Amino acid sequence: IRASASPRRPPGSAEGAGLSVLVTGAAGFVGTHCALALRRRGDGVVGIDNFNSYYDPSLKKARRALLGSHGVFVVEGDINDGRLLAKLFDVVPFTHVLHLAAQAGVRYAMENPASYVHSNIAGLVSLLEACKDADPQPAIVWASSSSVYGLNERVPFSEAHRTDQPASLYAATKKAGEEITHTYNHIYGLSVTGLRFFTVYGPWGRPDMAYFSFTRNILQGKPITVYRGRDHVDLARDFTYIDDIVRGCLASLDTAGRSTGTGGKKRGPAPYRIFNLGNTSPVTVPTLVSILERYLRVKARKNVVEMPGNGDVPYTHANISLAREQLGYKPTTSLEMGLKKFVRWYLSYYGYNRGTHTFRNS
Numbered sequence: 001i002r003a004s005a006s007p008r009r010p011p012g013s014a015e016g017a018g019l020s021v022l023v024t025g026a027a028g029f030v031g032t033h034c035a036l037a038l039r040r041r042g043d044g045v046v047g048i049d050n051f052n053s054y055y056d057p058s059l060k061k062a063r064r065a066l067l068g069s070h071g072v073f074v075v076e077g078d079i080n081d082g083r084l085l086a087k088l089f090d091v092v093p094f095t096h097v098l099h100l101a102a103q104a105g106v107r108y109a110m111e112n113p114a115s116y117v118h119s120n121i122a123g124l125v126s127l128l129e130a131c132k133d134a135d136p137q138p139a140i141v142w143a144s145s146s147s148v149y150g151l152n153e154r155v156p157f158s159e160a161h162r163t164d165q166p167a168s169l170y171a172a173t174k175k176a177g178e179e180i181t182h183t184y185n186h187i188y189g190l191s192v193t194g195l196r197f198f199t200v201y202g203p204w205g206r207p208d209m210a211y212f213s214f215t216r217n218i219l220q221g222k223p224i225t226v227y228r229g230r231d232h233v234d235l236a237r238d239f240t241y242i243d244d245i246v247r248g249c250l251a252s253l254d255t256a257g258r259s260t261g262t263g264g265k266k267r268g269p270a271p272y273r274i275f276n277l278g279n280t281s282p283v284t285v286p287t288l289v290s291i292l293e294r295y296l297r298v299k300a301r302k303n304v305v306e307m308p309g310n311g312d313v314p315y316t317h318a319n320i321s322l323a324r325e326q327l328g329y330k331p332t333t334s335l336e337m338g339l340k341k342f343v344r345w346y347l348s349y350y351g352y353n354r355g356t357h358t359f360r361n362s
């Protein structure tokens with residue numbers, strides 16, 4: 001396995017920063033887009049993913065095929081496998097790790113709590129151990145989540161707000177991740193950047209997320225469940241388009257600075273950063289549904305029910321001043337535009353026939 005930068009860059013593509021990046025969770029939604037973007041600008045990329053069955057594994061395999069056709073190799077393996085990670089770091093002198101592998105989703109935590117501990121806590125520690133022992137030590141950019149703001153009702157959320165009231169086990173593991181990465185930064189000199197993503201959506205997205213599952217149900221004429229908060233207030237999310245998130249991830253890699261340790265020993269202070277990556281314009285779920293109805297040209301059958309205590313929070317809204325200032329992060333895609341691109345991808349990927357209301361691919 002080599003993570004060599006492509007010598008021939010496509011005409012007109014951006015100048016690569018010459019990075020050599022291990023992308024964990026590469027067959028996931030965000031991982032696939034980031035790996036492709038890095039490759040496109042000429043950086044070296046190797047992916048790792050355990051292809052778990054949290055959602056349709058065939059979608060992960062299709063993403064892997066897409067990555068393969070762009071020269072990105074994805075190793076099938078678990079980040080808890082320390083020996084595999086050590087081998088990878090032995091073969092490739094990664095300058096950066098973009099850590100996106102995780103058990104995502106707030107509701108599934110009530111069904112399978114152990115999977116969150118496995119991937120988001122034990123897996124993270126296993127990866128950090130491999131990074132601190134690597135020579136050279138890579139800089140780490142990893143996905144935290146807006147869910148760390150939990151029950152905080154002060155909006156927009158800024159990085160300085162309290163994050164000690166998680167509303168789900170998922171959020172708790174992301175918050176723990178911020179603290180765990182801090183200790184590795186402090187003790188071993190690992191450069192760490194944690195990114196608090198706000199509800200990411202787009203083509204090749206996650207079937208467990210509302211915008212995605214709503215799309216299928218609406219097309220099939222099945223009802224969708226729309227949650228409402230206390231006092232009949234609509235839930236709202238700061239939906240952020242995948243291309244904006246990818247730009248934020250790449251800017252974080254480019255500005256990460258170096259880890260300072262070698263062979264597990266710290267040689268000096270290294271950067272520890274946390275940024276919100278959101279869109280700064282929350283949209284209610286009923287509005288999301290009405291945009292989908294317009295693009296799908298089908299009316300939704302809605303069951304509006306009060307939000308059960310399942311880990312969801314009523315409202316998210318990012319303050320992105322810090323990311324704007326330090327990363328040059330500037331989201332440019334409205335929910336209208338982003339959903340249009342998602343729906344176009346969805347109809348084509350699943351081969352939807354508007355005449356017969358059937359899918360060619362399940």
Ligand code: NAD
Binds near residue numbers: 024030
């Ligand atoms: P995803 O589930 O599509 O991608 C995660 C990938 O990691 C999957 O392909 C999965 O197979 C892999 N994985 C999980 N556990 C693993 C393990 N132990 N070893 C190796 N691979 C493993 O999710 P996503 O939406 O692409 O999210 C990427 C990251 O961003 C995650 O850390 C997630 O928590 C975070 N995040 C996502 C959102 C969002 O709205 N999509 C919001 C906030 C934070």
